[in-house]
Amino acid sequence: MSAAPPDGTLDEGATTPGDSVVRTTGLTKRYGALTAVDAVDLDVRAGDVYGFLGANGSGKTTTVRCLLGLVLPTSGRVELLGRAMPRAAAEVLPRVGALVEGPAAYGHLSGRANLELSDASGRRSGGEGGRRARRRRADEALDRVGLGAVGRRPVRAYSLGMRQRLGLAAALMRRPRLLVLDEPTNGLDPQGIREIRELLLELNRTGTTVFLSSHLLAEVEQLCTRIGLLDRGRLVLEERLDVLQAPTGRVAVETTDAEGADRAVTLLGDAVVSRTGVRLLVSGADPATVTERLVGAGVRVQAVGPERRSLEQVVEEHTRARAAQEVPT
Numbered sequence: 001m002s003a004a005p006p007d008g009t010l011d012e013g014a015t016t017p018g019d020s021v022v023r024t025t026g027l028t029k030r031y032g033a034l035t036a037v038d039a040v041d042l043d044v045r046a047g048d049v050y051g052f053l054g055a056n057g058s059g060k061t062t063t064v065r066c067l068l069g070l071v072l073p074t075s076g077r078v079e080l081l082g083r084a085m086p087r088a089a090a091e092v093l094p095r096v097g098a099l100v101e102g103p104a105a106y107g108h109l110s111g112r113a114n115l116e117l118s119d120a121s122g123r124r125s126g127g128e129g130g131r132r133a134r135r136r137r138a139d140e141a142l143d144r145v146g147l148g149a150v151g152r153r154p155v156r157a158y159s160l161g162m163r164q165r166l167g168l169a170a171a172l173m174r175r176p177r178l179l180v181l182d183e184p185t186n187g188l189d190p191q192g193i194r195e196i197r198e199l200l201l202e203l204n205r206t207g208t209t210v211f212l213s214s215h216l217l218a219e220v221e222q223l224c225t226r227i228g229l230l231d232r233g234r235l236v237l238e239e240r241l242d243v244l245q246a247p248t249g250r251v252a253v254e255t256t257d258a259e260g261a262d263r264a265v266t267l268l269g270d271a272v273v274s275r276t277g278v279r280l281l282v283s284g285a286d287p288a289t290v291t292e293r294l295v296g297a298g299v300r301v302q303a304v305g306p307e308r309r310s311l312e313q314v315v316e317e318h319t320r321a322r323a324a325q326e327v328p329t
């Protein structure tokens with residue numbers, strides 16, 4: 001993380017890729033006998049689109065609330081943009097956009113008026129410049145999230161998805177260096193999910209680090225560069241997605257029909273690790289060699305390629321690994 005200037009103000013300059021943007025050390029939150037977040041060490045770096053994964057109740061929202069200073073940890077440390085939270089909240093939070101647990105908005109006011117209000121109240125958030133400038137910023141933000149046409153309607157007439165977009169627009173108006181989103185696509189239809197994904201990727205390209213919590217593996221797989229996996233309050237995995245999904249060394253083969261798969265099993269013998277219908281997993285060979293052998297023997301092949309694990313498999317392995325460790329002996 002870039003060092004804070006000696007006068008104690010927040011460095012407004014861009015973070016360098018790889019700098020730590022969110023760091024927690026031993027972050028723990030207990031509610032009575034329940035440990036909702038258990039000694040979590042997170043390390044989110046500048047430039048990441050970080051997917052914070054975990055089943056319902058695993059502690060994602062509690063962690064996010066601790067990050068933003070909305071809840072005080074029982075123990076452990078939180079740093080945002082290199083500054084200790086919640087002590088530096090007043091300096092750090094204007095540089096952080098957040099969308100947590102359904103955006104709050106005044107129902108009787110229009111989306112645009114809500115944005116103008118939050119702009120006027122946001123300190124050091126670009127809220128300066130008078131009414132006309134605020135209105136222009138609000139209109140720009142509404143356009144970016146696809147609410148340009150309905151920005152003048154009262155928020156009480158918005159669907160959940162529209163409210164979610166409005167919350168994102170409010171977060172964007174801070175021109176944040178870090179955007180923290182808790183389940184951002186809740187209530188959105190597939191088209192809305194695609195639009196939000198595009199928007200987050202565009203923001204990331206222009207220098208915003210994105211931290212989003214989600215239980216939707218497909219969403220995280222399409223969007224994120226690094227993931228953290230929470231399992232019953234513990235961080236059981238933190239890694240780059242391309243590392244987790246690197247080729248396993250085995251070859252995945254799909255024949256056009258069951259007869260072809262039968263013949264492939266006979267031809268490849270012990271190299272076949274498993275078969276599911278017309279799909280085989282083959283070890284000890286590369287895709288080109290496997291293709292040559294099968295096609296040479298007249299087996300029709302639909303697809304051949306290096307095996308990569310899906311995020312679902314990765315998550316399953318790590319949660320199962322932990323469950324196995326806990327089996328009493």
Ligand SMILES: Nc1ncnc2c1ncn2[C@@H]1O[C@H](COP(=O)(O)OP(=O)(O)OP(=O)(O)O)[C@@H](O)[C@H]1O
Binds near residue numbers: 056058
């Ligand atoms: N204020 C609270 N008081 C008591 N228990 C709480 C409180 N907030 C959360 N918990 C408990 O802490 C655990 C973690 O909850 P949390 O909401 O952080 O999980 P989550 O991963 O965000 O789940 P979800 O996806 O369902 O929101 C749960 O068992 C929850 O019941």
